[in-house]
Amino acid sequence: MSSPLADRLDHGVASGIDASASAPAAEADDNQVSNRSSQPPAVRKLPPPESSADTRRRSLVVASFWFIVLCLGLPIWWKTTTIYRANLPLSQMTDWADGKTCSPVFPLQVSVEAPALQDGEAQNLMRITQYALETMTDFPGYRLQLEMPQTTTADQTTDPSRESNTALTIRLQPGDVAASTLHPHLPVLEVTYPPSSIPSPESSSNGFATYLATQLRSTFAEEQAIMSYLLATSSIPSDQQPQGSSLDTTESLSKRMTRSLKYSGTYHLTFSLFTSGPAPSSWDIEAAIDQYMKPVLDMLKPIHNFTIDTQVQLYAAPGVHSQVLSKEDLSSFINAAEWPLSPGIGGAPTVNFVVFTGNQTIGMDSETETSQSWLIPQWGSVYLLSPPPATHVPSDLLKQPILTFTSHLLSLLGTPQSGSLPMRLSTLTRIRSADLLLRASSSLGSLARLSLALPSISIPSSVADGVAKSMHHLELACANLGSTESLEHARIAEAEAERAFFEKSMVGQLYFPDEHKVTVYLPLLGPVGVPLVMGLLSELKAWRQRRQQKAKLS
Amino acid sequence: MNHGKMHLQETAGLYATAAALRLALFTLFPALPDLLTGRVEISTPVTSFKRLQEGLFLYNHNVSPYDGGVYHQAPLLLPLFSLLPDPSAYPIFTYVLYIMVDLLSAHALYKIAESGEAASSRLFTSARKDRRWSGYVVAAIFLFNPFTIATCLARPTSVFTTCAILHAVAKAIYGTPFTAMLSLSFAAYLSMYPILLLPPLVLLAYDRQHASNRILSLLQFAGTNVAAASVSLGALFAVSYLLTGSWEFMSSTYGIQLTLNDLTPNVGLWWYFFIEMFDSFRSFFLGVFWLHLSSYVGGLSIRIRSQPLAVVTLLLGIFGIFKPYPSVSDASLFFAMLPLFRHVFPLMRYSFLTASVVLYSTFLGPAFYHLWIYYGSGNANFFYAITLVWSLGLSLLVSDMTFAVLRDEWEVERPEMVGKEIRQI
Numbered sequence: 001m002s003s004p005l006a007d008r009l010d011h012g013v014a015s016g017i018d019a020s021a022s023a024p025a026a027e028a029d030d031n032q033v034s035n036r037s038s039q040p041p042a043v044r045k046l047p048p049p050e051s052s053a054d055t056r057r058r059s060l061v062v063a064s065f066w067f068i069v070l071c072l073g074l075p076i077w078w079k080t081t082t083i084y085r086a087n088l089p090l091s092q093m094t095d096w097a098d099g100k101t102c103s104p105v106f107p108l109q110v111s112v113e114a115p116a117l118q119d120g121e122a123q124n125l126m127r128i129t130q131y132a133l134e135t136m137t138d139f140p141g142y143r144l145q146l147e148m149p150q151t152t153t154a155d156q157t158t159d160p161s162r163e164s165n166t167a168l169t170i171r172l173q174p175g176d177v178a179a180s181t182l183h184p185h186l187p188v189l190e191v192t193y194p195p196s197s198i199p200s201p202e203s204s205s206n207g208f209a210t211y212l213a214t215q216l217r218s219t220f221a222e223e224q225a226i227m228s229y230l231l232a233t234s235s236i237p238s239d240q241q242p243q244g245s246s247l248d249t250t251e252s253l254s255k256r257m258t259r260s261l262k263y264s265g266t267y268h269l270t271f272s273l274f275t276s277g278p279a280p281s282s283w284d285i286e287a288a289i290d291q292y293m294k295p296v297l298d299m300l301k302p303i304h305n306f307t308i309d310t311q312v313q314l315y316a317a318p319g320v321h322s323q324v325l326s327k328e329d330l331s332s333f334i335n336a337a338e339w340p341l342s343p344g345i346g347g348a349p350t351v352n353f354v355v356f357t358g359n360q361t362i363g364m365d366s367e368t369e370t371s372q373s374w375l376i377p378q379w380g381s382v383y384l385l386s387p388p389p390a391t392h393v394p395s396d397l398l399k400q401p402i403l404t405f406t407s408h409l410l411s412l413l414g415t416p417q418s419g420s421l422p423m424r425l426s427t428l429t430r431i432r433s434a435d436l437l438l439r440a441s442s443s444l445g446s447l448a449r450l451s452l453a454l455p456s457i458s459i460p461s462s463v464a465d466g467v468a469k470s471m472h473h474l475e476l477a478c479a480n481l482g483s484t485e486s487l488e489h490a491r492i493a494e495a496e497a498e499r500a501f502f503e504k505s506m507v508g509q510l511y512f513p514d515e516h517k518v519t520v521y522l523p524l525l526g527p528v529g530v531p532l533v534m535g536l537l538s539e540l541k542a543w544r545q546r547r548q549q550k551a552k553l554s
Numbered sequence: 555m556n557h558g559k560m561h562l563q564e565t566a567g568l569y570a571t572a573a574a575l576r577l578a579l580f581t582l583f584p585a586l587p588d589l590l591t592g593r594v595e596i597s598t599p600v601t602s603f604k605r606l607q608e609g610l611f612l613y614n615h616n617v618s619p620y621d622g623g624v625y626h627q628a629p630l631l632l633p634l635f636s637l638l639p640d641p642s643a644y645p646i647f648t649y650v651l652y653i654m655v656d657l658l659s660a661h662a663l664y665k666i667a668e669s670g671e672a673a674s675s676r677l678f679t680s681a682r683k684d685r686r687w688s689g690y691v692v693a694a695i696f697l698f699n700p701f702t703i704a705t706c707l708a709r710p711t712s713v714f715t716t717c718a719i720l721h722a723v724a725k726a727i728y729g730t731p732f733t734a735m736l737s738l739s740f741a742a743y744l745s746m747y748p749i750l751l752l753p754p755l756v757l758l759a760y761d762r763q764h765a766s767n768r769i770l771s772l773l774q775f776a777g778t779n780v781a782a783a784s785v786s787l788g789a790l791f792a793v794s795y796l797l798t799g800s801w802e803f804m805s806s807t808y809g810i811q812l813t814l815n816d817l818t819p820n821v822g823l824w825w826y827f828f829i830e831m832f833d834s835f836r837s838f839f840l841g842v843f844w845l846h847l848s849s850y851v852g853g854l855s856i857r858i859r860s861q862p863l864a865v866v867t868l869l870l871g872i873f874g875i876f877k878p879y880p881s882v883s884d885a886s887l888f889f890a891m892l893p894l895f896r897h898v899f900p901l902m903r904y905s906f907l908t909a910s911v912v913l914y915s916t917f918l919g920p921a922f923y924h925l926w927i928y929y930g931s932g933n934a935n936f937f938y939a940i941t942l943v944w945s946l947g948l949s950l951l952v953s954d955m956t957f958a959v960l961r962d963e964w965e966v967e968r969p970e971m972v973g974k975e976i977r978q979i
Contacts, residue, residue, distance in 0.1 A: 057856060057857065057859075061852075061857050064852030064853050064856055067852070068848070068849045072841075072845055073841070073845055076842075077838060080835075080840075
């Protein structure tokens with residue numbers, strides 16, 4: 001850009017303008033040497049010697065350019081290209097990623113209510129059962145802590161959810177045979193026992209205690225399987241992981257986990273009624289949601305918030321037109337191009353629930369089975385409603401769809417399938433906390449590895465802030481694992497870690513190898529650097545020659 | 555006094571014709587001023603009349619004019635323009651103001667030309683000094699230059715800078731260094747880059763001091779003048795501070811030129827370069843570009859020490875190419891100074907090429923911009939390519955003039971070489 005001008009100023013013009021009156025072959029390549037004038041003037045005419053004032057002026061011009069380069073250019077270069085790297089607590093971050101700081105092993109409290117037993121007997125039973133639990137080799141990752149409730153054992157009205165850390169209550173009742181049932185609505189395991197099976201204070205093992213331990217294990221088996229699946233897919237090295245899930249459960253779990261949505265504090269639920277024709281054109285969705293879905297949403301409140309909107313779309317053509325939908329058709333049934341199902345509005349992920357009225361049916365393998373709905377992983381669910389007689393869909397017709405949607409919502413949220421709803425939800429809280437903890441830790445670990453692997457990447461202070469916040473919340477989450485606060489802390493920790501990792505100014509530099517710097521500096525070094533350096537070199541050469549001449553003369 | 559009166563009589567006809575032409579254009583083509591105001595070739599983010607209106611509106615409603623990030627011009631322009639009636643209702647007052655500024659610039663140019671400083675300065679007298687245009691011709695060339703007329707119609711605030719620079723030069727030549735410094739500090743206050751003209755201007759003023767109160771030491775003279783310039787600049791800043799109530803104007807006016815946050819296309823070389831630049835190198839290259847712009851000041855002032863006016867002219871040409879937000883008004887200032895050096899015109903080697911390149915880019919530039927922005931059939935490269943050609947034309951002219959001035963100097967040293975073929979080694 002600057003080359004012709006800078007060159008002329010700094011090099012050419014400064015060194016004087018030379019004339020060669022005759023042939024261009026007579027090249028006066030060295031105008032400093034004037035003592036060759038003995039040669040015939042017809043062949044070569046040399047310029048007269050430069051005056052000392054000219055030489056001095058030329059040196060000054062060269063010096064003025066170099067003055068700017070050295071006194072202003074170099075400091076600017078240094079200041080603007082120094083990479084700012086905020087200090088990251090790298091070893092702590094790696095510790096988190098390796099699970100050394102905190103491994104998500106949840107201490108679960110199981111309280112035992114045995115109104116019919118003496119205190120001593122009950123204590124003894126607990127001791128033996130606890131021992132039996134601890135000796136079970138294939139049940140790691142959990143510390144089940146049996147305890148007697150502090151209040152009087154006879155108090156049947158004790159609210160099981162009073163203490164958030166009590167995961168399960170065992171109610172022992174005398175009966176004919178040893179049998180157990182899970183309470184359908186409360187996290188309570190009701191166990192009957194033949195009075196004869198109560199162990200004597202001296203015995204160290206007992207059939208009933210072992211039975212109790214096995215029951216407890218099977219109650220928590222699913223949660224444990226999910227936990228070990230999470231740990232297996234996390235960044236924690238395998239020798240630190242509790243072992244134990246078989247291969248086929250891992251497979252079914254991975255299917256379930258990929259189906260569920262990524263955790264978010266708030267989900268947006270969109271209920272859509274699509275009709276193939278002009279009717280029905282209205283529906284009682286608000287009442288139906290209030291009646292059939294609201295209770296579950298209320299129970300989910302400690303874990304998730306929900307926002308809801310609804311829409312009705314007439315003359316909506318589905319993506320597949322065949323009368324009987326085969327299994328393959330289901331994936332293309334949603335007409336994504338035409339149906340107004342917008343993805344995530346306002347940050348919260350959207351869960352779509354589509355009721356489609358038309359006379360299409362789902363073809364099943366066997367003739368007798370019928371089905372009306374299917375779940376689309378990480379997206380939502382679809383319910384085929386046979387056309388109602390009127391243009392208005394009353395809320396009782398919507399009962400089945402909404403109940404189906406509710407159960408689909410639970411599985412989209414990753415809720416375990418066994419147990420009563422309160423138990424499933426408390427399990428969900430623990431699973432989600434563990435999941436978020438592991439994600440946050442692994443993001444921190446990746447960030448630590450990244451900053452070690454790319455020494456030229458700049459780390460803004462906002463990243464360091466995010467890391468510090470994330471680790472603070474991780475510690476808080478770890479301090480009271482299993483509670484809803486821990487879930488909240490884990491959520492913040494995960495969000496901060498993600499934000500730090502995906503810092504905008506760093507992402508751009510991920511793909512900026514050192515070779516690119518050559519292409520950045522070359523346009524500068526070429527046109528600006530060459531005249532500068534050449535000017536300086538010729539100036540130095542001339543200075544040396546002058547000194548030599550002086551030495552010769554003297 | 556008598557002399558000045560004679561000037562006025564001589565030039566009154568010229569000024570009247572120029573003013574009438576401008577007024578006619580303003581009134582006969584009422585859409586023309588607004589059309590030209592929108593042209594990126596004339597209005598840059600730091601000079602645009604439209605942006606001035608925005609700042610004026612905010613200022614008149616007691617909001618900081620720099621809120622919203624549209625207005626990037628000096629705060630003192632605001633009270634001046636708020637004295638005028640609303641330009642959309644009574645545009646004539648604005649027109650008259652801009653015409654007056656153009657005439658003042660022409661008058662300064664007239665005085666510069668009449669002084670004959672271009673061809674014979676204190677340290678150097680050209681062998682061709684008789685070959686020159688009178689001030690009348692030089693002022694006429696400035697006033698009837700289509701670039702100047704277009705600039706006047708588009709009403710960018712760069713005309714005030716032009717006027718201040720020309721007056722600074724004229725005052726320096728007529729031996730009133732402090733007025734020159736005051737004028738230069740106005741120019742620097744309005745658009746920052748003229749502060750780089752300080753060294754050659756001090757040299758010019760030093761050479762043209764009145765014999766009666768000469769200061770012999772260059773250092774002493776430079777010291778007092780730089781102090782005078784700093785004091786007047788400081789006073790301008792202080793008034794601006796009192797006017798706006800904060801120092802915010804510094805970052806919004808000069809900061810925007812230093813950091814180039816507004817990447818609106820213009821005829822210069824910066825915008826495209828910094829659109830493409832990697833973010834991590836952006837500040838480094840901003841430094842490089844500014845240093846490049848200012849590095850010529852020292853070299854030229856030393857090399858052509860004997861002709862400070864030539865240095866000022868060459869620097870104005872260089873600024874017109876390499877400054878952050880150049881426009882054709884900068885080119886018109888350079889073209890206004892160029893006729894002062896008529897004596898070196900025969901020594902220029904690429905006059906035809908330069909003229910063709912400048913004309914070529916003048917006609918194709920708006921066309922390519924139209925293709926890019928309005929038809930969408932071209933892209934940014936179209937317009938950038940034509941601005942490269944424009945800058946090439948101007949830099950050819952600047953380097954050709956440098957060559958001619960140096961050759962003229964050399965021919966005085968070596969009279970036997972006049973008219974001979976030479977080669978640069």
